Amino acid sequence: MSARRHRTEAVAVIGLGRFGCHLATSLSQLGHEVLAIDHDSERVQKWSAYLDRVVQADATEEGALRQLDLTGYERVVVAIGASVEASVLTVLALVELGVTEVWARATSEQHAKILERVGARHVVFPEAETGERVAHLIVSRLLDFIEFDDDFAIAKVRTPESLHGRSLREVTPVDRYGVMVVGAKLPGETFRYASPETVLAPGSILVVEGSIAQVQQFANLA
Numbered sequence: 001m002s003a004r005r006h007r008t009e010a011v012a013v014i015g016l017g018r019f020g021c022h023l024a025t026s027l028s029q030l031g032h033e034v035l036a037i038d039h040d041s042e043r044v045q046k047w048s049a050y051l052d053r054v055v056q057a058d059a060t061e062e063g064a065l066r067q068l069d070l071t072g073y074e075r076v077v078v079a080i081g082a083s084v085e086a087s088v089l090t091v092l093a094l095v096e097l098g099v100t101e102v103w104a105r106a107t108s109e110q111h112a113k114i115l116e117r118v119g120a121r122h123v124v125f126p127e128a129e130t131g132e133r134v135a136h137l138i139v140s141r142l143l144d145f146i147e148f149d150d151d152f153a154i155a156k157v158r159t160p161e162s163l164h165g166r167s168l169r170e171v172t173p174v175d176r177y178g179v180m181v182v183g184a185k186l187p188g189e190t191f192r193y194a195s196p197e198t199v200l201a202p203g204s205i206l207v208v209e210g211s212i213a214q215v216q217q218f219a220n221l222a
Contacts, residue, residue, distance in 0.1 A: 010035065012068075012076040014059045014090055016043045019105055019126050020079030024051055037068065060089035062096055071097050078104040078120070084111050088118055095119035141219040143205065153212045154182075159204045160221035169196035177221075178214040183207035 010033035013024040021043075024036045028051055036054045038044055048054040057064045059080075070076060076099050080087040087104065088111075094102050095118060104120040106112035112123045133145055144156040163171055173179050184194045187203040194206070208215055 009033070010073060012037065012070055012073045013079055014038075014076065015079035015081070015105075016040070016047055016054075017079065017081055019081060020077075021047060023077060023079055028052065035068070035073070060086050060093060062093040065093055065097055070094065070099060073099065075101040075103065078102065081105055081107055084114075087111070088114050091115055091120045092118045140216045142216065147212060151211050152209070153215050154207065154209045155215045155219065157206050157208060157215075157219040159200045159202070159206055160218070162221055163200045164202045166200055167196065168194060168198050168200070171200070173208070173218070177218045179208045179210035179218045181206050181208050
């Protein structure tokens, strides 16, 4: 029972290119057991020192995946980006094996449509998402930025100078700026949930939510 639970909490990552290796090491740092798979022996040798288990295999072959017991993994990420054919065949093989949570990296809209049609549950565009996020950071005063659907974002911003020394009750950011301050990091302290009594001290950092335009306007307050 415990062994089965441990396995289903693990994640398999197929493809150790730039995206796959960073994903696998991040998962490992978060405390997850990671099985990494790649067809390239040099990559396997390189990352075997950093990950729990790294295996050389052709992931497009259903038999190879079955031998690795991927049916015991609830979440498998296909991080292959260099070959659309290999990416699609790998997703198809995983679906045929009965893996329900297949995440797949897409390099184009057409690639994404094919991945979804063959059974990928989640499709991600890491390069596009990173590029869009960095673009927002470059052209605004945002410190960090996460965009969700329907023009909604959560961002980390420096407290505008014009608000220093004032409480959130006095500022009323929802009414005045259209954003909600959900967290605050005061100088020398850790992040904590914000309250109406939170005073916006110089040097503090805020976590705010709202539309993309409203969040950017708030960050750009003089």
